[in-house]
Amino acid sequence: xxxxxxxxxxxxxxxxxxxxxxxxxxxxxxxxxxxxxxxxxxxxxxxxxxxxxxxxxxxxxxxxxxxxxxxxxxxxxxxxxxxxxxxxxxxxxxxxxxxxxxxxxxxxxxxx
Amino acid sequence: xxxxxxxxxxxxxxxxxxxxxxxxxxxxxxxxxxxxxxxxxxxxxxxxxxxxxxxxxxxxxxxxxxxxxxxxxxxxxxxxxxxxxxxxxxxxxxxxxxxxxxxxxxxxxxxx
Numbered sequence: 334x335x336x337x338x339x340x341x342x343x344x345x346x347x348x349x350x351x352x353x354x355x356x357x358x359x360x361x362x363x364x365x366x367x368x369x370x371x372x373x374x375x376x377x378x379x380x381x382x383x384x385x386x387x388x389x390x391x392x393x394x395x396x397x398x399x400x401x402x403x404x405x406x407x408x409x410x411x412x413x414x415x416x417x418x419x420x421x422x423x424x425x426x427x428x429x430x431x432x433x434x435x436x437x438x439x440x441x442x443x444x445x
Numbered sequence: 446x447x448x449x450x451x452x453x454x455x456x457x458x459x460x461x462x463x464x465x466x467x468x469x470x471x472x473x474x475x476x477x478x479x480x481x482x483x484x485x486x487x488x489x490x491x492x493x494x495x496x497x498x499x500x501x502x503x504x505x506x507x508x509x510x511x512x513x514x515x516x517x518x519x520x521x522x523x524x525x526x527x528x529x530x531x532x533x534x535x536x537x538x539x540x541x542x543x544x545x546x547x548x549x550x551x552x553x554x555x556x557x
Contacts, residue, residue, distance in 0.1 A: 375548065425488075
């Protein structure tokens with residue numbers, strides 16, 4: 334257990350639908366990062382939140398949005414889903430710039 | 446934009462052989478972090494390199510940062526089946542947000 338909790342582990346949904354992925358960072362970490370990993374692909378940075386505020390955006394589609402709540406958990410909302418959105422979505426948290434990311438176990442999203 | 450490249454993409458070795466993966470960037474790297482992702486798992490932080498020419502060791506793993514901070518390498522001595530997985534390098538896009546750009550990874554297979 335890395336200390337970063339992601340739910341659900343698996344999600345199967347139809348095209349056009351909307352889903353919400355949830356992440357609780359490791360205790361004490363204020364930052365949450367979302368990454369997308371497609372099959373046999375690397376990790377694509379989507380968005381970062383720090384203590385409730387959006388800090389940086391990466392290659393995140395307009396159909397995707399996220400937020401971080403006062404208790405520091407974060408949600409990634411994916412809407413108008415397409416087949417190409419099928420991927421592993423990882424959440425990570427970090428203590429600081431010298432400590433590396435701690436990743437959650439991911440949510441595997443399958444769009445059919 | 447900045448790109449982080451890794452070679453080789455795949456490597457198959459016999460157990461006991463050595464393995465090296467290389468990480469290269471078109472621009473000067475800030476900090477380099479290395480991660481390992483086992484099949485079906487999530488990335489796990491291995492180490493961070495910060496200084497030019499830095500060399501760090503973790504048991505059979507040796508990490509090196511190039512003098513010009515444009516490349517890095519991970520060398521595994523006498524591979525074991527437990528070394529199987531994908532090794533990613535990641536460069537800090539900016540120190541403020543700690544948003545790492547991940548390389549595409551090197552997938553290592555170890556034949557017993």
